Amino acid sequence: MSRTAIFPGSFDPMTNAHLDVARRAARLFDGLVIGVLDNPRKQPLFSVEERVTLIERSVAELGTQVTVRSFAGLTVDFAREVGAAFIVRGLRAFSDFEYELQMVHMNRRLSPALDTTFLMTGLEFGYISSTLAREIARFGGDVGGMVPPPVAAALLERARSGRGEV
Numbered sequence: 001m002s003r004t005a006i007f008p009g010s011f012d013p014m015t016n017a018h019l020d021v022a023r024r025a026a027r028l029f030d031g032l033v034i035g036v037l038d039n040p041r042k043q044p045l046f047s048v049e050e051r052v053t054l055i056e057r058s059v060a061e062l063g064t065q066v067t068v069r070s071f072a073g074l075t076v077d078f079a080r081e082v083g084a085a086f087i088v089r090g091l092r093a094f095s096d097f098e099y100e101l102q103m104v105h106m107n108r109r110l111s112p113a114l115d116t117t118f119l120m121t122g123l124e125f126g127y128i129s130s131t132l133a134r135e136i137a138r139f140g141g142d143v144g145g146m147v148p149p150p151v152a153a154a155l156l157e158r159a160r161s162g163r164g165e166v
Contacts, residue, residue, distance in 0.1 A: 002030045002031060002083075003029050003030045003031075003085065003086065004029060004030060004031040004032070004033065004082065004083055004084040004085065004086070005025060005028070005029040005031070005032050005033070005084055005085075005086035005087065005088045005117065006032075006033045006034075006035045006075070006078060006079050006082060006084045006086070006087055006088065007021065007022055007025055007032060007033070007034045007035065007087075007088040007089075007090075008034075008035040008037060008071070008075045008078065008087065009034075009035070009036070009037060010036070010037045010039060010042065010044065010051075010130070011034070011036055011037075011051050011055055011130070012042075012044040012045055012046055012051060012130050012134075013045065013046060013051065013054060013130055013133060013134070013147055013151045013154070013155065014051070014054060014055050014058055014130075014147065014148060014151055015125070015128045015129065015130055015133055015146055015147050015151075016125050016128060016145070016146055016147060016148060017090060017092065017121040017122075017125035017126070017128040017129075018090065019058055019059070019148055020090075020121055020122050020125050021088065021090035021119045021121060022034060022059055022062065022066065023062060024119055025088040025117075025119060026062045026063070026065060026066050028117070029065075029086065029088075030065060031065050031066075031067070031084075032062075032065060032066045032067075032088070033066075033067050033068075033069055033082045033084060034055055034059065034066065034067070034068045034069070035069060035070070035071045035075070035078050035082075036048055036051045036052050036055065036068065036069070036070045036071070037070075037071060037072070038070050038071065038072045039072075040072075045134055045158065046154065046158075048070045049070070050154070051070075052068050052069070052070050054148075054150050054151050054154055055068045056068045057148075057150035058148035058149075058150050058151060069082070074110065075087065075103075075107060076107050076110045076111040076114055079111065079114055080111070084114075085113065085114065085115065086114070086115050086116070086117055087107065087114060087115070087116045087117070088116075088117050088119060089103075089116060089117070089118050089119070090118075090119055090120075090121050091118050091119070091120050091121065092120075092121050092125075092126045092127075092128075092129075093126070097118070100116075100118065103116075104116045128146050132146070133146045133147050133151075133155065134155070137155040137156070137158070137159050138159065140159065143155055
């Protein structure tokens with residue numbers, strides 16, 4: 001039986017913390033689908049298509065068992081759509097766990113067979129968030145150690161062009 005997991009998130013943008021979790025999840029599961037949430041209530045820096053492309057470039061080294069797809073709606077529906085039995089979530093701090101625990105219980109109620117696996121980010125990535133990366137890029141700071149190279153280049157280009165709020 002194939003063990004497929006999804007790693008859902010908005011990834012606006014993907015950080016090295018996200019990449020760390022994806023790398024480790026790719027070793028744990030037969031297939032990993034990184035699900036890029038298209039949330040109409042948010043105003044993302046990058047479109048869902050741009051995020052998918054940036055993530056595909058960032059995870060190319062992980063092999064063909066890692067794919068990237070966008071989705072809208074419930075995570076449990078996306079898991080069903082791709083045939084996943086697991087959700088992977090990254091944790092940086094205990095405060096992340098409190099929120100994630102609520103989501104686990106709700107997802108379990110909606111789809112009892114779906115299990116969630118938590119992976120702690122590596123120590124070197126515990127401070128990184130998409131929000132911080134965008135904020136540093138907005139003020140011209142170096143985000144090279146915070147995000148994968150394709151994302152760093154896209155953030156720099158976005159900041160230089162003045163398109164959208166970085």
